[in-house]
Amino acid sequence: MFIPEKSLRQGDPLAPFIFLIVAEGLAGVSVLAVKATLMCFELASGLKVNYSKSKVGWKGISSDKLSRFASVLNCDVMKxxxxxxxxxxxxxxxxxxxxxxxxxxxxxxxxxxxxxxxxxxxx
Structure with missing residues (x-):
């Protein structure tokens, strides 16, 4: 059984990288799966995703689809x-x-x- 000795904290410089790794692995997955994964991340790490400060961007999808994606996640679209x-x-x-x-x-x-x-x- 794996028992972590250290955990991530709010503002930890590794947090964005872990998020990017997870997001990269979810390429092509539905927006609801991403939302569920982010909720699991919050529960597992004890960190909270600040959706009002977050932005979503994706290469290769229409701006309409990206806007719907951002709407489900309650965040802005990245320019x-x-x-x-x-x-x-x-x-x-x-x-x-x-x-x-x-x-x-x-x-x-x-x-x-x-x-x-x-x-x-x-x-």
Missing amino acids: VPFTYLGMKVGGNHKRLGFWEVVLEKIGEVERKFFVNGRENLLD
Whole structure:
């Protein structure tokens, strides 16, 4: 018998990845099966899915079907491109605008850790 020693907590960085793994495995399954799986996830993990903050997106299905899917799950439809962990997903990576956020972040890190070309280690 498997007895878990640690559990997921609200805000755990692994929670979105576990959700994505489950969602990927449910490709082609009915929306009610997805809803039931999410309910099982809530019961098993002790976490609650915040549907008002959640969005659903799926490649290769009509926008009408996606809207019905979102309606059953009580969440919004995801628009592409979207931002995940501060990075654009689904945008055109060949355009400079796609990389502006990344370049800004690199600039912030440089300003924080390097002053006048010298390493500035903070305690």
